Amino acid sequence: MKTTFQEDQSLVLIVDDEAFIRTQLRLALEREGYQIAEAKDGKEALNIFQQLHPNIVLLDAIMPGMDGFECCLQLQSLEQGKYTPILMITGLEDQESVDHAFDVGAIDYVTKPIHWPVLRQRVKRLIQQSQLQYKLELANQELQRLVTIDGLTQVASRRRFEEYFAQEWQRMARDQLPLSLILCDVDYFKSYNDTYGHRAGDRCLQKVAQAIKDTVKRPADLVARYGGEEFAVILPKTEMSGAMVLADKICSVVRRLAIPHSNSQVSGYVTISAGVATDIPQPGSDFQEMIAAADRALYQAKIDGRDRFQQSTKQSSSTFSIPRWGT
Structure with a gap:
């Protein structure tokens, strides 16, 4: 040479x-x-x-x-x-x-x-x-x-969420395995923005996103910003029980961030509510109903007091409260 x-x-x-x-x-x-x-x-x-x-x-x-x-x-x-x-x-x-x-x-x-x-x-x-x-x-x-990456929070974007959810829905339908979805929403976030300003609101979302991302460990699981102050977690090959455990952890880690929120009607700190849905997709079926089921569960968790997660099925739902700062 x-x-x-x-x-x-x-x-x-x-x-x-x-x-x-x-x-x-x-x-x-x-x-x-x-x-x-x-x-x-x-x-x-x-x-x-x-x-x-x-x-x-x-x-x-x-x-x-x-x-x-x-x-x-x-x-x-x-x-x-x-x-x-x-x-x-x-x-x-x-x-x-x-x-x-x-x-x-x-x-x-x-x-x-x-x-x-x-x-x-x-x-x-x-x-x-x-x-x-x-x-x-x-x-x-x-x-x-x-x-594919949300610019503010550095988790997956809404577009990536939809692509990945469709992909995993088809894969779970083919293999007849369970697929779970957690939809999360920061409690009283509009009030937070009004009180502390939008720059503080952005920093809050960044911290919440990182906390969720750090909690979700498996490579196949995807954390995405679903929109505004909403986040979504896609969990392939996950039963409802496993998704509920993870939803509990997500609510807990966000609470432990102890981000002050003086106008929160929950605890004086930033908290998060979550809706959980699980299904075994059927070939040729549409995943939108599962998103709607998780969204209904999230809405019910908000009605029931926030800082909690709720399990949902296509027809009914059950609420699970979690310990909350003495309230």
Whole structure:
């Protein structure tokens, strides 16, 4: 292996079993300002690629042992090879060889003897294209994150809640397993905002969201901001009894935050009410009724005094009070 190194340059990996060809390529590309790594065969190329993560690979098609076609195929299977263009250099110009090069993942090819101005332009263009593709994918990932994460509370957004709930509803219907939902609402939150201001209200929601998130432990469970001061927790493979235990914990941890709320008619601190619903989804059924059932239970918990959770079924509900600051 031979490597020349300068920090701010693109790195080109040259793979060829002929030292003379490697030298020609290295000198020509160094004049264009690239840094260079060299490999004499496919096996060495794979090792260098994983160590240095080059911006482009110039790969000889015909080499002893592992040829360029097999090497290209293996490079493409590596995670870091996703955005790295491979330019095949070949003395073969028949249709079958050209098709094979593209089939194994080469983005372009040049033929021997090398036409240097063509090589220079193709290397430049392919590096620019791959860098642009990488930046666009990062931007798309960030946009996706922004639409799936609530900006204020950093839990899942309403959109993500609906997508995930639909997904888990279908999965539980297929496997005939229980799915539970907890809907939570901060008690007297409008009064809190009126008393302490909207910035304090935002901080309150952030603390409540983090407390709920810290309470929900399983990776498959999802905490989302359902809207305003409402939060939702999706619990796949969870019976009503398990959901009730978690709802109790959520109410307790929010109460233990001890966020002052002088106009609360419950305790003088911020509290939360919750409605719990559980169902075994049926194939082809709609999850909206389950959301409505949890919402009805939440409404009843509010009527019954807040700072409590309530279990609901499609037809009826049962209230469970929890200890509340001596009231």
